Amino acid sequence: MSFQRTQEKLKILADAAKYDVSCSSSGSKRSNTNKGLGDASGMGICHSYTEDGRCVSLLKILLTNHCIFDCAYCVTRKSNDIKRAAFKVQEVVDLTINFYRRNYIEGLFLSSGIFKSADFTMERLVAVAKKLRLEENFNGYIHLKSIPGASDELMREAGLYADRLSVNIEIPTEAGLKKLAPDKKREDFIKPMVKVKNEIIQYKAEKKILKSTPKFAPAGQSTQMIIGASGENDFQIMQTSNFFYKTYNLKRVYYSGYVPISYDNRLPQIGSAVPMLRENRLYQTDWLMRFYGFDVSEILNEQHQHLDLEVDPKLGWALRNLHEFPVDVNTADKRMLARIPGLGMKSVYKILNARRFRKLNWEHLKKIGVALNRAQYFMVCDSHQFEKRDLTSEKIKGLILQNSTSKYQKSLSNQLNLFG
Amino acid sequence: MKNKNLIYDGTFDGFLSAIFYVFEHKLKSASIQNEFVVQQGLFSEVERIITDEGKANRVWKGIKSKLSSRGSYQLYYAFLSEQSGVEALLLDYIRYALSKVTPVDKDYAHPSVLKIAQIAKSVGREKHRMEAFVRFRLTKDDIYFANIEPDFNVLPLIEKHFKRRYADQKWVIYDIRRGYGLYYDLETVEIVNMDFPANFDFTKTDDEFFSTQEFEFQKLWQDYFKATNIASRKNMKLHVRHVPKRYWKYLSEKQPN
Numbered sequence: 001m002s003f004q005r006t007q008e009k010l011k012i013l014a015d016a017a018k019y020d021v022s023c024s025s026s027g028s029k030r031s032n033t034n035k036g037l038g039d040a041s042g043m044g045i046c047h048s049y050t051e052d053g054r055c056v057s058l059l060k061i062l063l064t065n066h067c068i069f070d071c072a073y074c075v076t077r078k079s080n081d082i083k084r085a086a087f088k089v090q091e092v093v094d095l096t097i098n099f100y101r102r103n104y105i106e107g108l109f110l111s112s113g114i115f116k117s118a119d120f121t122m123e124r125l126v127a128v129a130k131k132l133r134l135e136e137n138f139n140g141y142i143h144l145k146s147i148p149g150a151s152d153e154l155m156r157e158a159g160l161y162a163d164r165l166s167v168n169i170e171i172p173t174e175a176g177l178k179k180l181a182p183d184k185k186r187e188d189f190i191k192p193m194v195k196v197k198n199e200i201i202q203y204k205a206e207k208k209i210l211k212s213t214p215k216f217a218p219a220g221q222s223t224q225m226i227i228g229a230s231g232e233n234d235f236q237i238m239q240t241s242n243f244f245y246k247t248y249n250l251k252r253v254y255y256s257g258y259v260p261i262s263y264d265n266r267l268p269q270i271g272s273a274v275p276m277l278r279e280n281r282l283y284q285t286d287w288l289m290r291f292y293g294f295d296v297s298e299i300l301n302e303q304h305q306h307l308d309l310e311v312d313p314k315l316g317w318a319l320r321n322l323h324e325f326p327v328d329v330n331t332a333d334k335r336m337l338a339r340i341p342g343l344g345m346k347s348v349y350k351i352l353n354a355r356r357f358r359k360l361n362w363e364h365l366k367k368i369g370v371a372l373n374r375a376q377y378f379m380v381c382d383s384h385q386f387e388k389r390d391l392t393s394e395k396i397k398g399l400i401l402q403n404s405t406s407k408y409q410k411s412l413s414n415q416l417n418l419f420g
Numbered sequence: 421m422k423n424k425n426l427i428y429d430g431t432f433d434g435f436l437s438a439i440f441y442v443f444e445h446k447l448k449s450a451s452i453q454n455e456f457v458v459q460q461g462l463f464s465e466v467e468r469i470i471t472d473e474g475k476a477n478r479v480w481k482g483i484k485s486k487l488s489s490r491g492s493y494q495l496y497y498a499f500l501s502e503q504s505g506v507e508a509l510l511l512d513y514i515r516y517a518l519s520k521v522t523p524v525d526k527d528y529a530h531p532s533v534l535k536i537a538q539i540a541k542s543v544g545r546e547k548h549r550m551e552a553f554v555r556f557r558l559t560k561d562d563i564y565f566a567n568i569e570p571d572f573n574v575l576p577l578i579e580k581h582f583k584r585r586y587a588d589q590k591w592v593i594y595d596i597r598r599g600y601g602l603y604y605d606l607e608t609v610e611i612v613n614m615d616f617p618a619n620f621d622f623t624k625t626d627d628e629f630f631s632t633q634e635f636e637f638q639k640l641w642q643d644y645f646k647a648t649n650i651a652s653r654k655n656m657k658l659h660v661r662h663v664p665k666r667y668w669k670y671l672s673e674k675q676p677n
Contacts, residue, residue: 003636010640014647035587035606042581045552046662048673050649053658060648098637099644101564101589102556102672137588259652274653353526364529 001094010095012085016065016076017111020168020224021254025057025106025141027219028163036137038100038107040163044141045106058109058143059099063087063124067113071170071181072264073229076113080262086115092128093136100140107141107163108132118149118188126154129161141219146196148188155195164219164251165196169244172237176230180266189223193248196221200249220251227282228275229258229267235305238285242296245289255282281307288314291345292338311397315341318378319393325378330359342374373403424450425464429471432499435507436476438469439514443479452507486517491525494540497547500573501539509535546570547577553663554582554593555672557638558631564591567622567670575602583609596622623669638672645673 026044046055062076064086070078096108110128114121125144132138144158146167158165169189171177177186196217203216223244225237241253257279260270285307288294292314299313308316318325318341327336329351337348350368354360359382366372377396391399424447428434438452451464484492495513498506512532517524527533549570556564564586575595579602582593586604594601594614603612620626625634668674 003640007640007643011643011647014644018648018650032584032587037586037588039585045548047552048645048671049659049662050645051656051659052650052653053655053662054650054653055662056645056648059644095640098633099641101586102558102637102641103554103566104641104672257653259650276653350526350528354528357524357527358529360529367534368528 001091006091006095009085009087009091010061012083013062013065013087014060016113017060017062017109019075019256019259020060020109020111020145021054021256022109022143022166022222022224022252023055023057023060024143024164024219024222024252027251028141029218030139030141030163030215032139034137036139037097038138038140040107040139040141047104047106057106058141059096059105059107060109061087061092061095061111063092063110063112063121063128064115065113066115068116069114069181069183071184072262072266073170073180073226073258075261077262089124089127089131093131096132096140097136097138100138105140107143109143109145111145112147114147118147119151119154122147122150122154122158126158126161129158133161143219146192148184148192150192152191152195155192156199159196159199159217160214162217164221165192165217166222166224167192168224169240170224170226171230172225172227172232172240173230176232180230193221193223193250197248220249222250222252222254224254224256226258227255227279233305234278234282234285234307235300235302237282238289238296238300241286242289253286255279255286277309278307281309281313285313288317293335294339310401312341314339315374315397315400319397322393326380327378329365329379329381330355340375340378342371342378374400422449423464425466426450426452426469427455427466428452428469430454430456431471432496433473433476434469434471435499435510436479437472438507439511440472440475440479441467441469442511450511452511454502454507457504483514483517486520486523487525488523491517491523494525494536497540497543497577498536500577501543502573503539506539509539543572543574543577546572547574549667550574550578551581553667553671554578555670556591557625557672558634559629560631562590562631564589565594566592567594567596569597569670570595573598575600579609623675638675642673642675 023046024044025040028040031041032039044057046057048056050056064084065076065082066084066086067076067078075082092108092110099105100107110125112121112125125147129142129144132142142162143164143166144162146155146158146165148167155165167189169186171180174186177184199216200220203213206213225240227237237255244250244253257275258268259274260268260272263270285296285299288299289296294317299317300307307313311319318339324339327340329337334348334352337343337351338345347368347370351360354364354368361382362372362385365375365381377391377399426438426441428438435452442450453459483495487495495510498510509532513536516530516532524530524533525537528537550568554566554568556566559565575593578593582591582602583604588606590605592601592603592612599613601612601614603610620629625638627635663671
């Protein structure tokens with residue numbers, strides 16, 4: 001490996017891959033065998049964090065940033081005048097192994113621009129994974145990006161060596177995709193997703209009969225959408241997510257606030273702010289769907305098509321449904337506890353456990369770590385001090401906002417920041 | 421009755437031997453102190469505890485039978501925090517646990533149960549951070565070497581993780597604050613003490629000790645770290661919360677070029 005040449009390629013191909021949000025390195029069950037290198041059986045580890053606060057757990061690179069497509073939102077698009085590079089299969093293998101040995105990373109996240117054709121590109125991605133597994137006895141995490149339009153046979157092979165497969169649907173609505181990525185068709189994303197889903201189902205069935213069935217994408221598949229590039233609303237975005245979770249058994253949907261990278265007038269112009277707060281609210285909604293027992297329609301529907309930027313979606317739901325409150329923390333079931341604003345699932349479990357020993361009061365709840373600033377208006381406990389004095393939603397919202405400083409205050413305020 | 425001041429050797433077995441003594445002599449009032457941090461109480465009688473593995477095992481077995489597995493690991497984690505006063509807290513916790521029929525480790529409204537759970541959580545966080553922030557450097561002897569300086573004594577907790585993960589390379593993880601390390605020789609992990617040359621700089625890599633390609637991979641990692649940042653999303657507050665500054669000096673990506 002020529003150090004200088006690799007160094008240059010790495011700079012280019014890491015820079016181009018950084019807009020992919022996925023950094024998960026957990027959820028696989030691949031443990032170290034035969035005294036090999038690496039273990040992907042535990043929880044994921046973030047080995048570092050970028051200065052923008054995102055986790056670094058995988059070596060996230062493109063195999064190449066040459067691309068035959070011209071998607072407006074993508075830095076790697078054909079018409080963009082940038083330096084191009086391509087890794088050799090062996091270079092990616094060497095980088096992965098040597099970074100892993102030094103405990104820099106949990107594994108590899110390999111994506112690619114499309115050179116020549118989908119299959120030609122996919123074949124090379126698979127070759128990297130195969131080499132890592134078979135020649136290097138590598139048991140770390142491998143996430144391969146499926147190339148839209150790749151053949152079923154290649155997708156099957158990819159799943160045999162990768163822990164996770166993903167294909168980015170990029171734009172939440174079909175109309176938006178048509179506008180910004182005229183070369184791409186939604187069916188091309190869906191096809192590999194269907195293949196992977198079916199292979200996983202088949203693997204699970206075979207595994208029951210034959211223990212030695214080779215693993216297939218044990219950490220499942222995920223996808224990503226760009227937010228704020230094509231004018232869709234939060235309702236449309238979360239409906240799309242919900243559809244993908246339900247129809248293709250996805251493990252994760254990632255949301256990526258659009259970072260302006262081009263002067264194309266179909267897109268927000270360079271210099272406009274990245275919608276980070278909105279991205280955060282979408283993740284919160286996603287969490288409510290997956291872990292808190294909310295149906296997406298309770299939070300976003302025809303009447304409420306936008307998430308409130310001022311308050312988190314759970315608080316927003318509670319304010320619209322005051323008739324469900326107050327909840328008695330000493331008797332309520334798990335489902336209702338999880339719906340109290342300010343209570344995370346960890347606090348919910350702590351309450352369920354602790355209340356078997358004694359009735360809980362405000363003091364106990366505070367010590368357990370409940371965010372009382374929000375929760376106090378929605379619950380009663382073993383105390384005569386009852387905080388919900390028939391306040392209206394507007395009043396409660398006002399009181400909560402008064403007593404909290406959002407970490408996004410700056411992006412909420414219309415005031416010019418003269419000294420920032 | 422006078423307070424008894426029990427001095428033990430700083431090991432977990434030593435601590436458990438002290439607990440054994442407390443129960444054997446039915447002491448109502450006792451303080452347990454590590455011999456390296458002894459503070460003499462004016463009115464206490466001092467008793468030196470001899471570490472006895474047999475007694476320690478009996479106590480540990482007894483505790484484990486009363487707590488859930490989570491409770492006993494929290495207790496061990498809290499012990500490794502080496503925080504001043506943790507022994508008193510542990511003694512209180514153990515007394516409470518042994519007085520009850522059912523496990524108490526989830527009784528979060530009890531002060532010492534909550535406190536132990538919180539300390540154990542900080543130790544667990546430090547353990548996890550060490551699993552993340554250890555940076556191995558390849559020495560000329562073909563051993564991957566890392567030095568750490570954790571706030572808590574977490575080496576015993578991370579041994580298994582690294583042994584399983586790096587089964588095919590020799591490695592050392594050295595705690596320079598506590599002056600001992602773990603050495604894996606491709607077969608087993610042993611505790612080692614090392615003398616470092618006077619000119620050895622723990623924050624830097626020197627070609628006197630480290631292999632030539634070591635520098636190249638560090639450089640590549642630094643470049644990668646830089647390239648993967650999105651400047652328009654910069655958020656240093658979040659960055660520092662995830663990677664507290666006290667860890668920076670041994671992180672290769674944080675070294676000046």
